[in-house]
Amino acid sequence: MEYHDSETAQEVAARVESFMDEQVIPREREALRTGEPVSEAEIAEFWEMAKERNLFAPQMPEEYGGQGLDFQDMLPSFEQVGRSLLGALSIRANAPHEGNMHTLELVGTEAQKEEWLRPLVQGEISSAFSMTEPMGGGGSDPKMLQTTAQKDGDEWVINGHKWWTSDGADADFLLVMARTDLDAHPYEGTSIILVPTDTDGVNVVRNVGHLGGHGITERTGGHAEVKYENVRVPVENTVGEEGAGFRVAQMRLGGGRLTHCMRYSGMAERSLEIAKAYISEREGFGSTLSEKQALRHRIADAETRLHAARATSRHAARELDRSDARIEVAMAKNFTANVTNEIIDLAIQCCGANGIGKDLPLAHFYENVRPFRIVDGADEVHRRSIARWAFDDVDETEIENVLRFDEKRRVDALDE
Template structure:
């Protein structure tokens, strides 16, 4: 399908596709065949190859070491990297790192960018977004946030309990959401802090076991449970404005939802390609499986739904340039999450034993895609926002704008 992406977007996406076909997918196939996991050193080698091809960190401004693509132009490239189990990681376009880079770029001071953004883009340090809390804390209902940051002289003292902090297990710096004004509504009294993990009181409890993951990459990532116990940070650790944490998080998550949509669309596209190739080769019941009408119709439905999802994401991206596009993004995320789940399930069914086996990437895709209906806003949260818009409920637009996000849990 042609989506009338810009000439720049098409050109870069073509080069990313070539990089996937020539460098990334051959190594992925080898890892699947041998069950030999891809090392962190190898990932760094892919980064150097991506730099040589001017593909490294496409979403980051050139002054910080990226390619400087605007949001709409980078989306087709994100779809291409989604076709591989480690494609996004291979060019430094993986979540949550790309979202954290964007957040620091948007709100960071020059000093913060120098200390964190430059090394983060180059992969010299890791970051994590620490927002979601255990039971009775903040999650799909973010106003339940319990972590606090109290001013003490020229320092902030942070206390709280988080989990599902993506990449938090080995992070060097954490973007921590905390209540800074308990007398104000949480939407107006919450801030974000840059917290180095080597500070006293930052206690990484464990890496929470979860469904899905990289599968073939030998890098301990996961989603950490972290306790902040009297953690002291200087005033300069505040990211953006005091009390502006929810608005900053919403800016981060709006675009992040769409990049997730494109990566998962890439997974779905490749799963369909593998399924169609198998159905054309597999003979049973007096013909190839591709000749069976039931399967043909299910593939046709999947192709149609995937096309609709891609179109919705591009439309939301265009709107995001001029407004918060809250409802457009919610619709695109909700629809794409369910479509990609359905397509991955269909791919496993079409492939039979090969679908549940791990010689092919489809089983890994299947594990990874199910959390997408929960992360970056559960289906129910997005439906809530869409329904309120549909029924024209009376609400404070600014407050509703920050309601539709959940944990930064990410499986890409």
């Protein structure tokens, strides 16, 4: 399919595809076959190869060691890395670091960028985004946030309980969402604060067991439960404006949702490739399975829906460059999450016993893709946003706040 991506986007994506096919996917296959995880040293080798091919950190400016691609131009590359369990990690474009890099680049101070962003891009340190809380706290309704940060002189004193903090157990620093003005509405009284994990009072309780977690690398990542008990950090560790935490988070999550969409689209594409190859060779009941009309029609439907998901994500990306694009992003995320779930399920069904076996990546894909309908906004949250827009009952104050923040970003960009 021709999506009219720019020449730059197509050229870089083609080089990423070659890197995946020549280097990354073969190592993935070996890891799946032997059960030998990919070491940290091997990941570092992938990074060096990515740098030699001008593929490393495509989402980051060149001054920090990235490729400096704009958002639309980098998305097709994210689609290619999604084809492998190791893909995003191999070019330093994996979550949650990609979103944290983007956040620090856009609203971090120069000191924060030098101390934290530059080494984060290079893979010298690790990061996490600490927002979701246990029952009673912020989750699908982030306005329920319970974690607080109170000023004591020139320090924040943070207290709270988080979980599902991705990579939190390995992180060198956390971006923590906390209520900093309890008298204000959460949308106006919440901030994001950078907290080094070796700060007194930061207690990583455990990694929460979960669906997925393919264990193909030595470092398992995981999603940590973290308690903050009288954690003190300088007020200068505030990321972005004080009180602007929700607007910064929305900025981070909007782009992050689309990069997820593209990665999972790539995963769905490879799943279809595996399924089509298998049923073209597998014979049963007098012909190959690919000659059975029922399967042919299901593959046709899958190809159609995947094309629609890709087009929807690209449209949302174009709109995100012009505006907040909350509804377009919500539509893309909700639709793509469900389409990729359906396609990977179909691929497993096509491959039968080989589909549920772990010599192929399909079983790992299946475990990884199901959480996509919950993380970065559950289906129901995005449908709620779309329905509010459809019935014209969106909170105008909320929209005005986001648009005002977007306008400031545009003015700042023009000033630069």
